[in-house]
Amino acid sequence: MTDRSLLILPGDGIGPEVMAEVRKVIDWFGSAQGITFDVSEDLVGGAAYDAHGVPLTDATMAKAQEVDAVLLGAVGGPAYDDLDFSVKPERGLLRLRKEMDLYANLRPAQCFDALADFSSLKREVVSGLDIMILRELTSGVYFGEPRGIHTEGNERVGINTQRYTEGEIARAARSAFELARRRNNKVCSMEKANVMESGILWRDVVNEIHAAEYGDVELSHMYADNGAMQLVRAPKQFDVILTDNLFGDILSDCAAMLTGSLGMLPSASLGAPMANGRPKAMYEPVHGSAPDITGQGKANPIACILSFAMALRYSFDLGDEATRLERAVEGVLADGARTADLMGPEGGTPISTSEMGDAIVAKLAS
Template sequence: MRTHKIVLLPGDGIGPEITEATTPILEFVSAKYDFNIEFKTKLIGGSAIEAFDNPLPDETLQACKSSDAVLLAAIGNPKFDELPRESRPESGLLKLRSGLNLFANIRPVKIFPSLISASTLKPEIVEKVDLIVVRELTGGIYFGKPKGRISSEEGERAFNTMSYSSVEIDRIAKIAFELAKDRKGKVCSIDKANVLDVSQLWRDRVNEIQLAFRGIELTHQYVDNAAMQLVRKPDQFDVILTGNLFGDIISDEAAMITGSIGMLPSASLSSDGPGMFEPVHGSAPDIANKNLANPIAMILSASMMLRIALKEFKAAQDIEDAIDNVLAQGYRTKDLASDNSNPLGCKEMGKKILENLSLIK
């Protein structure tokens, strides 16, 4: 029997609630498809500060490093805002990303048929959208040097450096092409090669990497055109590959096509270590412990973990189908509720998805 070692990081706010709604679902599909999941629950963020006076205890980092994947719920609590920046919950997350060398951010954007009306775009524009944004996470203009603010004859001057090496480009491109192999087989690389030297290198390296993935169709778009195409015809995209700055913008634009950024999962991956999977939304401390949270993004993050990190494709598909069925039946948590929906709490939504899983053959 296959065994997968998973570290659970419930974190803060609604994190423990959505984790509790997710683990029975993982246990169900593992039993159905004859694989085993070994869970280890560790502290991070505010909960770790309270227990260890450290947002990322060493035992948490070491457990994550020795796992097959990390499933993070949410971190953050305003009661720690007065602490020095390096001691706040968010610093624990940054240190974990650094410790695991998570350079690739993966954000899927998929339309659930029953939620098409939530999008601000016309139904016929969004109904077939199913794409993934692959964003380089640790390079580019956010990390390039030199950077800073100086005095000059023209007054104060600020500058940043957009910089990428061939190694950084190659490793993120390989992830995009590998993901495309399990999807529609199309990668669109987004750059600004008509203006930027760094984008010219980006395009050259992506073309070179594509030679090892002959079955994958590769296209290129300038970032301004890509932003327009995402609104004009988003279903043309399968896997979008781009750098840190452009990915920061494009991924949020793509996410809002669905009408609800709070429904979306994400992943951060390294070259050879465990990946981390987490919902896009925050810890929402104002609704914590009130059974009001929406666990679907967390459950979808678990599905993404099964698909990308563990290669348990059938289990992942069952979870996604069960969520689609529940939404089609009109069940909603408070954040998605409408006049015609059936409202459920966090626990009840998890149970309803589990109930629908048991009906899938």
């Protein structure tokens, strides 16, 4: 018996392939360490649409609400590009985030030393990089009403609404300050307070929460466009970056690319604590469904495996086990294990998705 429950949603494209490697890691923790999980699996995205005509069924949604953590692979693919907006694969993901109220999206951008040369940036600019972007995930312009395309006079008009309440900003800010306390105690908040009233409110509320509750954390503010520049110029100046849904979407991807390989990067999306004290939580790799390499054994499972490491740390309070898993990944990379996406100009023979999973499990056991 275990009191740790996981719902695995492999999704589309390479999702199922990389999730199979996470299964090996989960199994190893159970058999070798006695750390067991109650694992169930279901459909999301295009896979759910194909089976049920919707990118996420109500039954799957209900299951996601019950478990301690959801592990998601990836959604989307060219087969679904022409679907109606309301049933696009991404809507399944957005529904999970919205109904589980996963308001804090944690996007680490870490540069493994063995891979620093894969970055388009100079080694000295990125080696040792370790920043965390906290993107507000359940509000802002991707959710605000009114929205849609309608006709005015004789032309179409497209509308979306950027809308933030004080409470939405406050809880994201608290998550960022809490994170910073466990890291290097610095938060930089990014918005466009110079041209957007929602940015002015964002800055005011962050300042108020800081003054009232987190005076020990170093706080700075930056306009989001300058933030994009500073990430490119000198990313190591940051510890935790706090920003809204839309700016976080762009800035977290910009930061991700600084590290040189998206195949490496995990993410966590956290909400409020449940009855058992664990936060509502979903973990997923940053990379997409990569339809171009689906089914070829070329996918890099590391981002998905590191997402499970984040689950160990943030959902199950297994920080030591998370670190052990992260060290195992670092170890196999230092040993020279490379999937196809990590082939440098020096060449070499890539290992398969499955071989990378096996290597990580072997390193865990060593």
